[in-house]
Amino acid sequence: MEKKLQTIFNYIKKLFPNPETELHYSTPFQLVVAVMLSAQVTDIQVNKVTEKLFKKIKTPEDLLKIGFPSFLSAIRSVNYYKTKAKHIYTTASLLIENEKLRIKNYKNWIPDNLKELMKLPWVGVKTGKLIAHVLYDKPFIAVDTHIHRVSNRLWLVKTSAPEKTSELLEKLIPDTYKDFAHHGLVLFGRYYCTAKNPKCDICQLKTVCTYYKANVIASVAKQS
Ligand code: SF4
Structure with a gap:
């Protein structure tokens, strides 16, 4: 799992080097x-x-x-x-x-x-x-719909409730990734691993993605 986390977060960091909230605020x-x-x-x-x-x-x-x-x-x-x-x-x-x-x-x-x-x-x-x-900068992972979807697709967790996902991710993700894990996963889910049309064709997480293996490869195999 350590290696898998490294692969996932290195890739997300490459896509979003300084992820932060997209809500505008100054105070x-x-x-x-x-x-x-x-x-x-x-x-x-x-x-x-x-x-x-x-x-x-x-x-x-x-x-x-x-x-x-x-x-x-x-x-x-x-x-x-x-x-x-x-x-x-x-x-x-x-x-x-x-x-x-x-x-x-x-x-x-x-x-x-x-x-x-x-x-x-x-x-x-x-x-x-x-x-x-x-x-x-508290080391929380506030799980929204994007984090919940991405974490389950990558099989970091296997849960149906976002609250459970949050609890498990906070235990699973080492402190070294906690500063950008929350916003990184949100942005990755919002712009790459979207609900309806995930960009699997260009995503470099295919090798560690359970969703890709189970759905995309399976549907290609069916068609051929
Ligand atoms: S391969 Fe597709 S489903 Fe898997 S993480 Fe990448 S975009 Fe998401």
Whole structure:
């Protein structure tokens, strides 16, 4: 498995030397807002919405200053915008309260550990891990649909639930790869090992890919 991991991550690193989130942000609070908006929405759509919004909102205080109705209207093109607006607004209030009480004293308003992050509204394990990884370099693999698919196709794991995939990958992937494993796998799944038309013809992971051996080779054999 060590050799296989090396092959996979060396190749992904060649394709994406410095993988990072495609969500645009310049402050930690903006990252939290962008991640919360991104549920069931593409990063491109989120970036369109936040391009204007983030000129006015850099901190939780800025968000409360513009007021709920303006915020709601600014994000109305995003799926489930009413629910998201409510949760993001409550999050901003909570972060301000924590800051005032000085009980948290986190850098730039945002908690730096999963347990505290998960106390924020609508922040589950996946969202919490993603925020902690991006902002604080925590060695998490926040498994989305891309990572789940790629990991199963390459037989790094054999799971049906993304939560289980996350747990197993974090045990399996050595620390040396953890700094880029999350974003590398996401980008590889988004642009190469896509759900419908994976680019197997140009992919150099064929030799270690279970999906390729089971599906692509088998279908060629059937046709001949
Ligand atoms: S060979 Fe195809 S299925 Fe396998 S990892 Fe590459 S793109 Fe994905």
